[in-house]
Amino acid sequence: MLNLSKMPLKRKLALITATTSVVALILACTAFFWYEWRSYNKDIRSYLECISAIIAENSVPSIKSGDTEGLERILATLENEPHIIAALIRTIDGRTLTEYKSADIDDVTFPASVESGVQFTESNLMHVSMPVQADNETIAHVSLLSDARIINDQFWNYLEITLGVMALSFLVAWLLSSRLQQIITTPLLKLAGLAKQISEQKDYSVRAPEVGQDETRQLVRAFNEMLTQIQARDKILRQSEDYLKTMLDSVRAGIIMVDAHTQKIITANACAIELIDKPREEIIGKHLTEFISFNTPHPAHPETAATNHRADVQALIKRYTDKGVPALLSRARIRWRNEDYEVNSLVEISKLKQTEAALAYERDLLKSLMDNIPDMIYFKNNSGRFTRINHAQANAFNLDHPDQAIGKTEKEILGHEEHNGTDEARTLNNGIPVIGEVRRKPEPDGSPSWFSVTQVPVRNTTGIITGLVGISRNITDQKQTEESLAAKATELERSNRELEQFAYVASHDLQEPLRMVASYTELLARRYRGKLDEDADEFIAFAVDGATRMQQLINDLLTYSRVSTSGKPFKPTDFNQSLEYALANLRMTINAVNAQINHEPLPTLPADSTQITQLFQNLIANALKFHSDDTPRIHISAGLVQQQQTKTSKASREWRFAIRDNGIGIDPAFKDKIFMIFQRLHGYSEFPGTGIGLAVCKKIVERHSGRIWVESEFGKGSSFYFTIPEYIDNNGSANNKTH
């Protein structure tokens, strides 16, 4: 039997269509047959009656005349009717007048009845009896026997044709419906395909196209609406799933959920996967103990463990790459929808162990520092009692072991209090530290000893002062050295100042008598030239010249000493301006030698502007003075450079100035000598001057904490360089100098 429910829709449809059409055909054929049968019966009866009536009519004369031959001829015409197998004309008393038999019939028996109409005989033959009437009087009966089987044969043929047609129609209907059912099934199949695709791909954003106007469209619409709802639900579901996943993955602890009974891993968060260090696929579904070993027996026992039972155990996360990661595993048992689960959270504790090691290292470091440092180190709690001291401090306290000081105050140890009690209170109460304070403590023999004390508060993590730590160092030797150095420096400064004063006073006081000498020798020269002898004139001339040069020397010496004695405090000085003043002062000389002087932009720096003008003036005058045969060209430039680093000064920046000329140049052998006072490289008659100019320059530059030097090649011009620090304090020492 066909199972209709399993049959594909399109076949079902085809079958229904075909069956319907065949049933309709059967019904139509049956009705048709029935009608045909009846009308055929009727027809054949009337036909038989008609034939028998005709025979009866025609046979009247022959019967009247007793013409048997005529009767035979009449009956012989029945040969044209093959289904009439026999005929009989008999008299009303039953005497046979004539008889007809078709050729293939051997023997027939006519029923005795002559009742008009059609009757069936016993041998299923149709018997028609018709009275022959003459003058309204029955004179004979005509009987015909018709073989109905012939009609039946015809009928069977008819049935066969009908069945054939029916079979054909079923086939056609089947084929046609097979084709036509696509109109209905195609959209449905498409819909089904889409549903399958959606369920496989979980993509709820796709929609079925709405085609046609029939119920399919309604179905598609309903389907799409359903999809929309599913999509919305799915979104919410996904979102909450995402939140949960994100949350779980962001937890810095590994979370592994296992089936409580099988201990198989159901899910694990990112941290857990990271800790196990294997792909997720290799973890999910595996037994928990494949990845984690427990230092203590795993306490989870499904039967005994109560719901929400918790346990913390030390575990080791197994790894192939290393010895494993020590971890702390915290296990919670949950029951959800009648299933038991275990949520294991893993926290890596290797860092903790590392920290422990690091702490131990730090502790050892501190201990070795405290034990070996010659400085005295002590810790006190906030009631001023020692919590820890080092060996150096113990020695200072005359204790055998540092531990002897623990819990005691300074007074309890020394028998008297040190004078730093207020500092200690300030440090403990207000957190004010003591940094590098120098304290004097008398030695037992009464000689002073010095200590540098640093004492800072110790705070706990909340910032509350819990005590203090102090470091003190005996700096007596250092202090003594410092003091003697300071005394020497003061002495040096005083002697320097005196020397300068001496130079100034000496030169100043020398001027008066010298002025007398110069004036009166000059007066002599004026009044008595030519009045005495030639020798006298010459002697007087030498005396005048000597006095004049002496005056110049004294003036120069005064100028030189004034650099330090009459120096002004440093103010921001525009070096361009100072240079302009210097050039203005030299205008006549510049014009006289037709010199070309140019300069780059110069900075503004803290300096004594008068001295800077003098510095430029001396250097340019020098360049103008020692010019070669070429047109004198002087170029002044400045640039910022990194200062040389020395032992006593940190690197800082300074400006380097250069005054370049194309003059006669200087033999490098003399490049240092030229800056010394009254040093001259040329004869007085060749280049007059006392040799003070560059010495003054050197003194000015040095007062500004700079350096001056010359680079030159004889005959090829010279470059004078000097530096001025970028920052300088007002006393004339650069900021980088330490005192």
Add this chain to the structure above:
Amino acid sequence: MEVQTIKPIEILLVEDNPGDARLTKEALKEGKVLNNLNTVANGMDAISYLRKQKPYDHVTTPDIVLLDLNLPKKDGREVLAEIKQDPELRRIPVVVLTTSKAEQDILESYELHANCYIIKPVDLDQFIAVARSIENFWLTIVKLPTN
């Protein structure tokens, strides 16, 4: 030329250095103006001279004072202050003639109402030139009050 020139200009030179005194005298000697140069060597004497106290009770009040600043007994600044505080004497022009180039001295002198401040030139020629200038300006160009 007027008769005035017959009467010599009275100059008081306050100078402790005889060399300088002589030099000033020599310089003025070479000038055109007939002058009578009187020299005192210290501040005390200068004040006595001006106030005509003994032994200066017969001197003529000077028309101009040439005053050195560094003087024994009484300093030139004190002399200047006293002259300018004395209603009888303050009309007499005081020319400070000194070797000091100190800004402090210059400022102080003018604050004490010095009529001018001149630094003694080191060079003889310049010294003579300065002396001549003083003569030219104060004794010729400037009209001084008559006694």
